[in-house]
Amino acid sequence: MGAELENNQAQLHAMEDVNLTDAQLVDFIRGFLSSVSLGDIDGYNQLVGVIHHRDRLSPDEVALLVTCLKALSGAVSCIDIILHESLLAAIFKMSLWDYGSNVMDALIELIISLAVSNGKYVDSCLDMLVNNFMPPNSYMDLLKKPHGLTRKEEVLSRVHTALKDISDLVPLAPLRLEQKVVHKMQRVFFNESLTTIYVENMLRLEKGALSEFVGRKILTALVDKLLDLDVEIGWDDILQDDFSKGIFEMELEDDDDTTDDINEDSSELPRELSRRSLGGNVIAETLDSLIVLTFEHLESCERDGRLNEVFDILLLSFQRTVLTAYKSKFAQFIVFYACSLDPEVCGARFAISLADMFVSCNDPPLIRMSAVSYLASFLSRGKFLTTSLVTTILKRLVDWCLEYGKTLNVDPNPKAHKVFYSGCQAIMYVLCFRMRSILEIPRLKSQLLLMPIGPLLTHRLSPLKVCLPSIVEEFLRQAKVANLFTPSENFIFNGLLESDYSRSFGGLERLDMFFPFDPCLLKKCDRYLRPHFVYWSMVRPTYDEEEEEEEDDGGSSDEDAEIFPDRIDENLMDDEAMAISYDDQDFDLDSGLNKMSITPRNSLQYRCDFVQMPSRIRPSMSPEFF
Incomplete structure (x- = not known):
């Protein structure tokens, strides 16, 4: 042998x-x-x-x-x-x-x-x-x-x-390959480096010669995986404060113990939403890396002229999974970033598709409520969206809500009319962010003033009693200065700013919605999103006009000049005027927030309830929404 x-x-x-x-x-x-x-x-x-x-x-x-x-x-x-x-x-x-x-x-x-x-x-x-x-x-x-x-x-x-x-x-072979890649992706593994390499290869397949055969399933599986990781991160891992506080309450207390890296970004965060709460969270770090990989892939698709093709897949995947998920925290920013790369096509399509879902009677109420919540947050936070598009979508929401109200003459009932109330809240939320920029463009100002917002909000269904008090207060504060309502409507609204009117009805039945495009807490992702994102420090509420007029010579202070851009010239052509007042500005956000007063100016005029709107709005923790 x-x-x-x-x-x-x-x-x-x-x-x-x-x-x-x-x-x-x-x-x-x-x-x-x-x-x-x-x-x-x-x-x-x-x-x-x-x-x-x-x-x-x-x-x-x-x-x-x-x-x-x-x-x-x-x-x-x-x-x-x-x-x-x-x-x-x-x-x-x-x-x-x-x-x-x-x-x-x-x-x-x-x-x-x-x-x-x-x-x-x-x-x-x-x-x-x-x-x-x-x-x-x-x-x-x-x-x-x-x-x-x-x-x-x-x-x-x-x-x-x-x-x-x-x-x-x-x-x-391509069909078999697609099944194997997706099946392996569905296996849960939280090693950030290995997962990142695997996703790199998935995206390489999607972009490569086999894209025609495997691309759709791979992108869909990737979004599903991101959502799986997302839901593994509980709200308890992020939020650690009293959620009864107003949705626009800002907390900017100094914290000497924060690291340099955190200080770089944390001035835009309420303390209870600081990234420190996700520090060391393996799932969050893995998700952060995977979303950044996907962002970079979308950039390459845009360069190659195939972003619209990929966006078709992302939009369907969003509607099938992300939209129906319980208050997704981060996965939705994939669609947001794709829209930022092509606002005219992808951005408009996304907004219109959400509006279509809201006004459609074919979708379940909870889907419609989720759609309008995403829509409100998208219109408010998308720096790349034109004021013209925002105004058009707002009119569509107002028209639907008013038409709905015409058929009813009943007392407020949040459970029975929750779709209606979600629409009203979305309208007010968007206007908190966009009202002044709309009013600065004559054509759009005329459209806004012609919208029957006053009759809608004074309807017997009493949306101001049901919607979140913080949103109602901020909206009315701006609308009052902007003369958005007729004298009779102003009489009805008179005193609301000085009372707990909207709180008196709400309680646990309040329309406690979340706003899914609040600033992203994942550090790597935020660096990609920041240039395309509207923070509250960028927004000039209408009541700032009164404060500016009180200053010497009717001009702006040096401090405000550093934070806010010049007003849009009302003589601009439509193509130029469609850019919102902060579209093309590079803001020093940290500097702006450091200079922003934690409490409102003219504190005797406004109650302490009306602390300025935060850059980040706390997601709702109440279970009633879903």
Whole structure:
């Protein structure tokens, strides 16, 4: 027996003889494979041992492995899925990350040959390649170094080329590949680095030559995964304060213990919403990295002229999953960022689609309420949206709510008319952010003043009693200064600012909605979103006009000049005037907030209830919404 083993080893090493032709090498391997059915497995076992060898290889062992792999590629017709199970298992367990370029090339050639030779091997070949999306755990530190990144590209470029070659040669391979990629993504793993690499490969498939076949399912699966991670982060991980406080209450107390990194961003955060509450949260950090990857992918799609195509998929996925999720915290910013890259098409489509859902009688009430909540938050926070679009959508909401009210002459009932109240609250919320910018454009000002907002809010259904008090108070404060109402309507509203009128009815039945595009608490994401986002420090409420007029010479203070842009010239053409008053401004947000008074100026004129609206609005914690 020892003599036979030595003879088999000698035969294997003889395969490296430079005088042997490729055909002769293949004959050696075929002989080993065929001998198994005759009971002679010694040569076969030696072959399996060469393939299965995992220790560091010497140059001679590398050469032998390459020779065996190449010879196997020519002998795949002799491989039997039952007789040669151990050989196949050894091949499919090989990791490209463990070898140099010669072995990788020979292994990829063998995998493609196996997939093409017999349909029984397609799934195993695809599994092996998808498994190579991620390196072994031992390589994670290496990937932080330049040569590690080089190795990563060497491996992944070969993997994706092989997937493309197999898909070209096996018609059903793309469908099988799509299923495997999605299935593996659904497995929960919270290692940030490994998950990030896997998603990189998913997006590489979506962008690559196989996009036509696998792109839609991959993007949908990615959004689903982001949402899964999102819901793993409970509100208790984020919010740690008294939620009975007003929705526009600002807390900017100094905290000497914050780190430099946190100070960089935290001036825009109420303390209970500080990013520190997510510090060290593995799921949040993983989600942050994945959303940034998706942002960068969307940027590449925009550069390649295929953003609209991708947005179709994202919009459907949003409507199917994110919109119906219980107060999603972060996943929705994928759609927000896509809209920021193409406001005229994607931004308008998103806003119109949400408005369509709200006014549609075919959708369930909770879906319609969620849609108008997203719409209100989107119109308020999207710096890239034109004031013209905002005004058009507002008119549509006002018209629907007024038409709804015409059919009713009943007392307020939040449960029975919750869609109506959600629409009224959305209108007021958007105007808290956008009223002054609309009024500064004559054409849009006329449209706003013609909207029957006064009759709507004085309807017997009493939306001012049901909607969130903080929103009602801020809206009425601005509307009163802007002369938005007729004298008779002002008489009805008179005194509301000095009372708890809207609070007296609400209680637990109050329309306690959340605003999904409140500023993002994920640090990496925020850096991408910030240039496209409206913070409250950017907004000039209408009541600032009165304060400005009280200053000497009717001008603005130096301090305000640094925080706020100049007013839009009313003589601008429509195309120019459509930009809102803060659209093209670069704000120093931290500086602006440091200069902003924590309590309102003219504190004797306004009660302490009306602390200025915050840059971040607390998401509702009440369960009544869903």
